[in-house]
Amino acid sequence: MKISTLTKKKPAFLYLIGVLFIMGTSIFATMHHSNAETIEKKNNPVQEIKKEKIDHQEQQTQPVESKPVQMASKNYNVEQENTISGPELDKHLKGNLKGLGTDFVKSGEEHDIDPIFLAALAAQETGWGNSDIASSPWNNIGGITCMPDIYANIFGEDYPNPGCEQLVEGGTNWQKFLSIEDSIRFKAIYLKQYYVKNGNETIGEIQTVYAPSQAANDATGLNNHWVKNIVSIMNDVKAEQA
Structure with a gap:
């Protein structure tokens, strides 16, 4: 009777072991990847700074809309918004x-x-x-x-x-x-x-x-x-x- 009971439970026990093994492997891989990214950032601070600088420069070089300059003439209206420092x-x-x-x-x-x-x-x-x-x-x-x-x-x-x-x-x-x-x-x-x-x-x-x-x-x-x-x-x- 005992042998029969163990024989029936064995496949379920092995399945549980397999699931736990897969979950452990996944968690280990995720932690390893996260640690690797952290280590890479620590080991390459210059690269990170350069990337931020490039991103900032790209923002600064975006075209800025400028107002057209109206040349003066006899009919020039002097009530104008300032265009000069x-x-x-x-x-x-x-x-x-x-x-x-x-x-x-x-x-x-x-x-x-x-x-x-x-x-x-x-x-x-x-x-x-x-x-x-x-x-x-x-x-x-x-x-x-x-x-x-x-x-x-x-x-x-x-x-x-x-x-x-x-x-x-x-x-x-x-x-x-x-x-x-x-x-x-x-x-x-x-x-x-x-x-x-x-x-x-x-x-x-x-x-x-x-x-x-x-x-x-x-x-x-x-x-x-x-x-x-x-x-x-x-x-x-x-x-x-x-």
Whole structure:
């Protein structure tokens, strides 16, 4: 009776042993593979770093969508989104305007006026910052005539106004500013509030009010070349961006 019972149970016992053997082999193989990967990573840290670096470089070299550069013209709308940094703009500035690129960009961005136009306007009005009114006590790089009411409106009633002064006796009364930075800021706000918002948005439209031909303070007729000069200065900068 006992022999018969053992004979019947033997195949089931052998099957169980076989299943356990296969499971053990599988677990051992998995652990061995995992350990091998860990050892390989530890033994090849440089290779892993190189792979991460390559992946990062591939991400950086993905094409970035860039906005097309609009070249300046008489019909150029000065209310433009900025496309240039301060240091980049400064590369194109000359004379006493050199080093003011960041100030033009800051004021332009704050008041939605193209900084390249602001810089070109300053270059036109002051000979790249080399005229007398661009230096102390005027600090005026926009060719701004005396306008105390507008000065107070832009800066506030409590902001000190250094007043106005003629460059030569009997000549134009020029607005003074506490600093060159104030002059740039004033110019951006002035253009926004008194030109753009009143429908004078293009370089040509601004010229008819800002620097009209046959103006009383333009005896040599420089205003006749105002648009052409500003467009030329702006496009010298924009050509490098295009």
